[in-house]
Amino acid sequence: MTLLDIAKNQWARVDRVEGDAAVRLRLMEMGFTPGECVRVVAASPFHDPIAVNLRGTLFALRAHEASCLHICPMD
Amino acid sequence: MSDGLSCCSGGAPSDEGVASDGTRSAAESPEPLITLVGLPNSGKTTLYNALTGSNYKTVNYPGSTVEYAISRFLVGDRMMRIMDSPGIVSLSNQTPDEEVTVDALFGRTRHGMPDAIVIVADATQLARHLYPARHLLRAGHRVVIAVTMVDILEKRKNMSIDISAISREMNCPVVRIDGRTGQGVDALRSAVIGTIAAIRPKTPEKPANPSAEQIVDDYRELERIEDAAVDASRAPAGTSKRLAICMPDPTTERLDRWLLHPVFGAVIFSGIMTAIFTAIFWLAQPMMNAVDRNVSALAVRLAGILPNVWISHLLTDGLIMGVGAVAVFIPQIVILFFALGILEDSGYLSRGAMIVDRPLAAVGLSGRGFVPILSGFACAIPAMLSTRTIPSTRERLLTIFILPLMVCSARLPVYGLLLSFLTPPNQPWIGGIGLTALYLFSVVSGLFGAFLFGKFLKLEKRVRPALLLELPAIRKPKFRVVLTSTYYRTKSYILRAGGTIVVIAIFLWVLTHFPPRPGLTESEQMSQSLAAVLGQWMEPLMRPLGLDWRVGVALICAFAAREVFVGALALVLLVTGSPNSSEPLLLAMRNATMAHGTPLFTVSSCLGLIVFFVFALQCMATVAVSRKETGGWKIPMTQLFAFTGIAYIAAFAVVQTLRATGIP
Numbered sequence: 230m231t232l233l234d235i236a237k238n239q240w241a242r243v244d245r246v247e248g249d250a251a252v253r254l255r256l257m258e259m260g261f262t263p264g265e266c267v268r269v270v271a272a273s274p275f276h277d278p279i280a281v282n283l284r285g286t287l288f289a290l291r292a293h294e295a296s297c298l299h300i301c302p303m304d
Numbered sequence: 305m306s307d308g309l310s311c312c313s314g315g316a317p318s319d320e321g322v323a324s325d326g327t328r329s330a331a332e333s334p335e336p337l338i339t340l341v342g343l344p345n346s347g348k349t350t351l352y353n354a355l356t357g358s359n360y361k362t363v364n365y366p367g368s369t370v371e372y373a374i375s376r377f378l379v380g381d382r383m384m385r386i387m388d389s390p391g392i393v394s395l396s397n398q399t400p401d402e403e404v405t406v407d408a409l410f411g412r413t414r415h416g417m418p419d420a421i422v423i424v425a426d427a428t429q430l431a432r433h434l435y436p437a438r439h440l441l442r443a444g445h446r447v448v449i450a451v452t453m454v455d456i457l458e459k460r461k462n463m464s465i466d467i468s469a470i471s472r473e474m475n476c477p478v479v480r481i482d483g484r485t486g487q488g489v490d491a492l493r494s495a496v497i498g499t500i501a502a503i504r505p506k507t508p509e510k511p512a513n514p515s516a517e518q519i520v521d522d523y524r525e526l527e528r529i530e531d532a533a534v535d536a537s538r539a540p541a542g543t544s545k546r547l548a549i550c551m552p553d554p555t556t557e558r559l560d561r562w563l564l565h566p567v568f569g570a571v572i573f574s575g576i577m578t579a580i581f582t583a584i585f586w587l588a589q590p591m592m593n594a595v596d597r598n599v600s601a602l603a604v605r606l607a608g609i610l611p612n613v614w615i616s617h618l619l620t621d622g623l624i625m626g627v628g629a630v631a632v633f634i635p636q637i638v639i640l641f642f643a644l645g646i647l648e649d650s651g652y653l654s655r656g657a658m659i660v661d662r663p664l665a666a667v668g669l670s671g672r673g674f675v676p677i678l679s680g681f682a683c684a685i686p687a688m689l690s691t692r693t694i695p696s697t698r699e700r701l702l703t704i705f706i707l708p709l710m711v712c713s714a715r716l717p718v719y720g721l722l723l724s725f726l727t728p729p730n731q732p733w734i735g736g737i738g739l740t741a742l743y744l745f746s747v748v749s750g751l752f753g754a755f756l757f758g759k760f761l762k763l764e765k766r767v768r769p770a771l772l773l774e775l776p777a778i779r780k781p782k783f784r785v786v787l788t789s790t791y792y793r794t795k796s797y798i799l800r801a802g803g804t805i806v807v808i809a810i811f812l813w814v815l816t817h818f819p820p821r822p823g824l825t826e827s828e829q830m831s832q833s834l835a836a837v838l839g840q841w842m843e844p845l846m847r848p849l850g851l852d853w854r855v856g857v858a859l860i861c862a863f864a865a866r867e868v869f870v871g872a873l874a875l876v877l878l879v880t881g882s883p884n885s886s887e888p889l890l891l892a893m894r895n896a897t898m899a900h901g902t903p904l905f906t907v908s909s910c911l912g913l914i915v916f917f918v919f920a921l922q923c924m925a926t927v928a929v930s931r932k933e934t935g936g937w938k939i940p941m942t943q944l945f946a947f948t949g950i951a952y953i954a955a956f957a958v959v960q961t962l963r964a965t966g967i968p
Binding site: 240246249251252253254255256257258259260262263264265266268270271272273274275277278280282283284285286287288289290291293294 | 393394396398426428429430431432435513514516519520523546547549550551552556557560561564565566569654657658659661662665671767768770771772773774775776777
C-alpha cells in the first residue's frame with residue numbers, strides 16, 4: 230500500500246520509495262528513507278496534495294509523490 | 305525568514321553567477337568568506353540579518369540571473385564577508401535556487417571558495433537538518449553548526465538538547481542561537497574565528513549524487529546522533545521517544561487541524577487573501593496620493609528655480625516624473641511585502657500554497673506559484689523574481705508567462721479613469737463592480753493562458769512535477785524580522801525596476817518633447833513632437849478601435865509604465881492645469897471629437913481600451929525581467945506579441961460588436 234491508502238493520523242513505516250530517479254533521490258534526501266515513521270496529518274479534497282508528518286516536520290506532497298511512498302502501517 | 309517559499313530571496317541581491325573568475329577575486333579579497341547554509345525554513349536569513357546587524361555594507365551585483373546576499377562585517381579586528389544563499393536540502397541540487405547555493409559552496413562564483421560554512425539546523429528536525437552538514441564535512445569543508453528553534457523544542461515539545469553531544473558526534477563546533485532575538489550570535493562569531501584558524505585538509509569538491517544505500521546509511525547515523533542529543537524524558541508519555549521526536553509541536557498540530565481542513569482551510573485562506581487585497585488597495589491609496597502630490601510639487605518647484613531651457617525640462621518632467629512613476633507604487637509594494645513577510649514568518653505561506661496547489665496544478669501551475677501570482681497584483685517584476693522557488697522549470701516558465709496578465713497596480717489609474725468616464729454619476733456602484741470583474745477576469749485569463757501556453761511548451765511535458773513543500777512550525781511573527789525582510793525586498797524591487805523605468809521615462813520625454821519648438825505650450829509641443837508623428841503613423845491602427853492618433857500617443861507613452869497613459873492623455877487632449885486631478889481630464893474626454901466630428905470617447909471605445917489594457921504587455925521593464933528570468937528572448941517576445949496582439953484583436957472585436965448592435 231502507498232501513503233494514499235492510509236487513514237489520517239495513523240502511523241506507518243516507509244517500506245520502499247519508487248518513482249523516477251529524480252523524485253526518488255529528492256524524497257529520500259528529504260528524509261523519506263525506508264524504516265522511517267510517517268503519518269498523514271491532513272488531506273485536501275481528492276488527496277491531492279496531502280500533509281505528511283516526517284522527522285518532526287510536515288510536508289505537502291502531491292498524490293503522485295505520495296504514491297511513490299510504499300508503506301506498512303504500524304499498530 | 306524562510307526561503308522555501310519566499311517572495312524573493314530575502315537579503316539583498318545579487319551576483320552575475322559567473323563561475324569562471326572565482327580564483328581571481330578570491331585573491332583580490334583576503335577577507336575570509338563565510339557562507340550560511342541551511343534547509344528552507346531553518347531561520348537562515350534571520351540569522352544572516354542578526355549576524356550582520358545594522359553596521360554592515362551590503363554589496364549588490366547587478367546584471368544577475370541568480371540572487372544571494374553578501375555583507376562585510378567586523379569580527380574583533382578582522383573584516384569578514386558573509387554570504388546568504390537560497391536554502392538547500394542536499395548537495396544534489398534540483399532547482400535554479402539550489403544550484404546557486406551549491407555553486408557558491410564549491411567556489412564556482414566570483415567570490416571564491418568559502419573559508420567556513422555555517423550550517424543552520426532546526427533543533428526540532430535535527431536529522432534532516434544535519435544531513436547537508438554531513439556531506440559538507442565529508443567534502444572537506446570547515447563547518448560550524450548553528451542550532452536554531454531550540455525554544456520550540458523546549459517550550460512546545462518539552463524536550464531539551466545537548467549541544468555538546470552534537471559537537472562530539474559531528475566533530476565540529478556547534479552553537480545554540482536564536483536569530484530572532486540575537487541570542488548566541490556572539491558565540492557563533494567566535495566559533496567561526498576559531499574554525500578558520502584551522503588548516504583545511506583538502507580543497508573541497510562537490511561529491512557525486514549519493515546512492516539509495518548511502519542515503520539510508522547517512523540517515524541511520526544521523527538518527528543515532530539525534531537520539532543522543534535530544535532528551536525527551538520530560539515529554540508527555542504514551543509514545544516512544546522516536547515518535548515523540550517525529551511529531552510536530554502540539555501547537556502547530558492543533559492549528560493545522562483548522563488551517564489544513566478541506567473546508568475551513570479554504571475559508572481561512574479566502575479571508576486572509578481578502579484582507580491583504582483590502583490593505584493593498586484601501587490602505588495604500590492615501591499614501592500613493594501623497595507620493596504623487598509630493599513628486600509633482602518637487603517637479604514644479606524645481607521648474608521654478610531652474611532656467612527655462614530643455615535640459616531643465618528633461619530633469620523635471622522626464623527624470624523626476626520618471627522616478628515618481630516608480631515611487632508611486634512603493635506604498636502598495638511595501639504593504640504587499642509586509643503582508644507576505646507576516647505570512648512567511650508565521651509559517652502560513654506554505655500552507656496557503658498547499659491549499660491552492662490542486663486548482664493551479666489543473667492548468668499546469670504549482671502551489672508554489674501562489675506567491676508570484678499574489679505579488680503579480682502589485683507588480684509583475686517582483687512576482688517574476690519570486691518564481692525562483694518553483695523547482696519544476698516547466699511550472700516556473702508557465703507562471704512567468706501568465707504574470708503580465710494579473711491586474712498590476714499600474715493598470716489601476718487607467719481603469720480608474722476609464723471606469724469613472726463610463727460610470728453614470730447616479731450609479732457609482734457600476735465602477736466598483738467593473739473593477740472587481742476585471743480582477744476576477746485577470747485570474748481566469750491567467751489560468752486559461754497557462755493552460756493554453758502549456759499546450760505549446762514542449763519542455764518537460766511528460767515529467768510529473770513534484771510539490772514536496774515543507775510546512776514549517778506555526779509561530780507568532782516577529783515584527784522586527786518582518787520589517788527587515790520588507791525593507792530588503794522593497795529595496796531590491798526599487799533597484800531592479802527603478803533603473804529601467806527611469807531610462808524609458810527619459811526616452812519617452814525625448815520622444816514627446818523633440819524637436820523642441822520654443823514658445824509653444826506643453827500640449828502644442830507634444831502635438832508636434834516625434835511621438836505625435838509616431839501616433840499619426842499609428843492612426844490607421846487606432847481607427848478600427850474607434851480611436852485616433854492622440855490615444856495612440858498616450859499608448860506609446862504607456863510603454864514606460866501603464867499609468868503614464870493618464871498623464872499623457874491629459875497632455876495630448878490639451879488639458880491645462882494639473883493632469884493629476886481627473887475632473888478636467890474627464891471633461892476634456894467628453895468634449896474630444898474625431899476628425900469628422902463624432903465623439904472620440906464613447907462606451908464602445910472606452911470598453912475597447914479597457915480590454916486592450918487587460919491583455920496588452922505594455923511594460924518594457926517586465927519584458928526585460930522576463931528575458932533575464934527565462935534566460936532567452938523566446939518567452940518575453942511571445943508574451944509581448946501574443947498578449948498585445950490578443951489585446952488588439954479583443955479590443956477590435958468588442959468595439960465593432962458593440963457598434964454593430966447600436967451602442968456608440
